[in-house]
Amino acid sequence: MSRNIHVKHRPAVIGAGLTLFRRRMLETPKELAWIAAKQALDEAGLTLKDIDCVVIGSAPDTFDGVHFKGEYLADGAGGVGKPTMRVYVGGATGVMVPIAAWWHVASGHCNTVLAVAEEKMSSADMPHPQAVFRYIWDPVTEVPLQPNLIWIFAMEMHRYMYKCGTKKEDIALVSVKNKRNALDHPAAQVAANITVDDVLKSEVLVWPVQLLDISPVSDGAAAIVVTNENTARRQTDTPVWIDGVGWALDTTSWTNRDLAFPEYANVAAQMAYRMAGITNPRREIDVAEVYDPFDYKELHHMEGLGLAKKCEAPKLTKEGITQRDGDLPINPSGGLLGVGNPIAAAGLMKVSEIYWQLAGKAGKRQIKKPAYTGLAHAWGDLMQASTVVIMRA
Amino acid sequence: MSRVAIIGIGWYGFRPAVEEVSFREMMFEAAARAYEDAGGLNPRTDVDAFASCQEDFWEGIAIADEFAPEPIGGTLKPVFTTTGDGLQCIANAYMMIKTGQMDVVVAESHAKPSDITNIHDIMLFAMDPLTVRSINMPNYHALAALEAQVYIVRHNVPKEALAYVVTKDKRNALHNERASYGANVTIDEVLGSPYVVSPLTKLDIAPFVDASVVVVLASEDVARKYTDTPIWIDGIHWVTEEPSLEFHNWEFPVHAMRAAEAAYKMAGIQDPIKELHFAEVDSRYSFKELQFIEALKLAPIGEAHKLLLEGAFDRDGLFPVNPSGGALGEGVPLEVHGLARLVDAVLQLRGEAGRMQLSRAERAVIHSWRGLPTTTSVVAVLSR
Numbered sequence: 001m002s003r004n005i006h007v008k009h010r011p012a013v014i015g016a017g018l019t020l021f022r023r024r025m026l027e028t029p030k031e032l033a034w035i036a037a038k039q040a041l042d043e044a045g046l047t048l049k050d051i052d053c054v055v056i057g058s059a060p061d062t063f064d065g066v067h068f069k070g071e072y073l074a075d076g077a078g079g080v081g082k083p084t085m086r087v088y089v090g091g092a093t094g095v096m097v098p099i100a101a102w103w104h105v106a107s108g109h110c111n112t113v114l115a116v117a118e119e120k121m122s123s124a125d126m127p128h129p130q131a132v133f134r135y136i137w138d139p140v141t142e143v144p145l146q147p148n149l150i151w152i153f154a155m156e157m158h159r160y161m162y163k164c165g166t167k168k169e170d171i172a173l174v175s176v177k178n179k180r181n182a183l184d185h186p187a188a189q190v191a192a193n194i195t196v197d198d199v200l201k202s203e204v205l206v207w208p209v210q211l212l213d214i215s216p217v218s219d220g221a222a223a224i225v226v227t228n229e230n231t232a233r234r235q236t237d238t239p240v241w242i243d244g245v246g247w248a249l250d251t252t253s254w255t256n257r258d259l260a261f262p263e264y265a266n267v268a269a270q271m272a273y274r275m276a277g278i279t280n281p282r283r284e285i286d287v288a289e290v291y292d293p294f295d296y297k298e299l300h301h302m303e304g305l306g307l308a309k310k311c312e313a314p315k316l317t318k319e320g321i322t323q324r325d326g327d328l329p330i331n332p333s334g335g336l337l338g339v340g341n342p343i344a345a346a347g348l349m350k351v352s353e354i355y356w357q358l359a360g361k362a363g364k365r366q367i368k369k370p371a372y373t374g375l376a377h378a379w380g381d382l383m384q385a386s387t388v389v390i391m392r393a
Numbered sequence: 394m395s396r397v398a399i400i401g402i403g404w405y406g407f408r409p410a411v412e413e414v415s416f417r418e419m420m421f422e423a424a425a426r427a428y429e430d431a432g433g434l435n436p437r438t439d440v441d442a443f444a445s446c447q448e449d450f451w452e453g454i455a456i457a458d459e460f461a462p463e464p465i466g467g468t469l470k471p472v473f474t475t476t477g478d479g480l481q482c483i484a485n486a487y488m489m490i491k492t493g494q495m496d497v498v499v500a501e502s503h504a505k506p507s508d509i510t511n512i513h514d515i516m517l518f519a520m521d522p523l524t525v526r527s528i529n530m531p532n533y534h535a536l537a538a539l540e541a542q543v544y545i546v547r548h549n550v551p552k553e554a555l556a557y558v559v560t561k562d563k564r565n566a567l568h569n570e571r572a573s574y575g576a577n578v579t580i581d582e583v584l585g586s587p588y589v590v591s592p593l594t595k596l597d598i599a600p601f602v603d604a605s606v607v608v609v610l611a612s613e614d615v616a617r618k619y620t621d622t623p624i625w626i627d628g629i630h631w632v633t634e635e636p637s638l639e640f641h642n643w644e645f646p647v648h649a650m651r652a653a654e655a656a657y658k659m660a661g662i663q664d665p666i667k668e669l670h671f672a673e674v675d676s677r678y679s680f681k682e683l684q685f686i687e688a689l690k691l692a693p694i695g696e697a698h699k700l701l702l703e704g705a706f707d708r709d710g711l712f713p714v715n716p717s718g719g720a721l722g723e724g725v726p727l728e729v730h731g732l733a734r735l736v737d738a739v740l741q742l743r744g745e746a747g748r749m750q751l752s753r754a755e756r757a758v759i760h761s762w763r764g765l766p767t768t769t770s771v772v773a774v775l776s777r
Contacts, residue, residue, distance in 0.1 A: 008493070028523070054633075060455040061476075067450040067518035070476050071767045074633045081651065084633035084769070085481060088474040090456040096473055100485070107491035135455040249462040249472040267469050275494065381459040 015044030021340030030076030091380025094347015182334020189340035244276030244390030265304030289350035347378030401431025436466025480731030566722025602724030628659030731761025
């Protein structure tokens, strides 16, 4: 695989949009998609007529309860009469959407792409969206055991704590930081000023996972406009380039993996770094949005992405390096723990945040140090998938 | 910019029920054959990315892409899923190679409808939950029947023309080693078979099959290293029309026409009938083959049935359509359907189609549609 310098049509993000992230939104999935899409178009100064292609992302069809969800969302996402493609890697879908938009533009097949991610989790209500996760396991060997998704995360969290000697109070700092960051996010669902003590005293779901370690059930949508260099220069003074993309899926057999280190995130990140010409991510990345559906996952992923050495992420967090005014701000948006977790939309929310940070449009969330290079990451499937984009101002 | 070639194809199944292996083993078998076909390519070292086309509800698994990497050799490599027909994976692979970043990309799709016990319920889940699903239609083929009725009435299409499509495709399928539904049936037998939903009889509707197909694509330079018979993708495009049944065009598949126009433009084709040699198009309902012939500009709108009855689209006619037997002869393997059309076309273009080989096959158009209630078509122009 070659370096990004050969890409003829360098793709740029020129607009982003987000709906509120909430449980039980009254809008239909199509309407949510359009609210986000319209905002992104408005910011880009474009209308649907200027859009050549549409890329849609949404995680399990069972959430919205619609078969052929890509077809169903096509009109809401602005894809009528256009080449419309839905891409999908479970929870990592939100960052797969801009990756697919990247190749739509970089190939020259499309000039301007509207990339939309939507999720309506609260429709899957029997009695809780967790029910959907009964069907993600191997149908022959695992489904009969009736596993619960939080169980495997509890195992992974436990393993990480054991391997790195990390205490729960150090992990809780992530939840405290992200929920506080989210107080400045207008779309946020569970922003709060909480303490480590609040996390440690919250309800135990599956030990060591507690209620405040985990992101909520959310509905929402996000959208961005990705275009080629000519249009980007014409439409805005602050285009944000997509210079590296990477994604990887590990084996389905999660039982055979090293649960303490996300190898899949490492493979995906290395691919993106190679493309963007990054050799020292810890120094060269100014701001990162790392997938944080659980607080330990932010730490886990920082290490997988090479933003911290193995077992070093809790220390960086404790020292305040990952705060908005720190040396390596992680999840200045508030992440999934603060803004919410409408699965696919949450990943695209992260890409939107990096776009706003690098374009200097993040308002109260703008990080203190100058930001030229950012990373957005998402994670999904059976703890096996990662998607990464590297963006530059 | 580098051209994109198909350098390997592999398939497994194309039977009403593949009982001896699981869907993952079907994928493995198809992948092994495709890599062998591509000159002994090693997926662990030689492939840059993998694209898999599947839908959760068909698989009975929420987040079905979890099971994609291993059978195709993609573990810890870039693998992703497109929820769409296999030809959409080809479109993605095509663009990925065109970026210049990737040299070899693999496209995969598989289907095991024989494992699905509740296809009708799944199809209801494909309808808008607020407006259409609540009607709870007793047979989802009713939507196709309504479209067929509009088409027949609007263009004065005799029912014999629909039956002719069935007899032609099933007869063609007798030459196709993958086809499970080849037969010598007469027009009277088709017209006399029981109605599923008028005007569609049992024989007007393509049955399901289990199948898996894996396709290896490569950039021009790399393709030459692996094969002496690369098949080029000269043009490919896909279009989704209005998905709400209330608003979409019931008369004519505009999505197929728009996709074809763009694909022809990419391939520099002005007059498809003259510049192409045959077509593999979706024919999951007999009338759809006629509609798609018109949408692909192989006949004027409303006139396909006249040319058909004159034998123009027969194997030995002016312009063979579905010489493989298409969906009516081969069966519908859900999202593999478009890749099945591709496999049949690639074999023809390579001159390896055996008993179904056409005398003239240098450039072809292939087309896929995803069945009702979807409105997405993919069209590709292939040449040798």
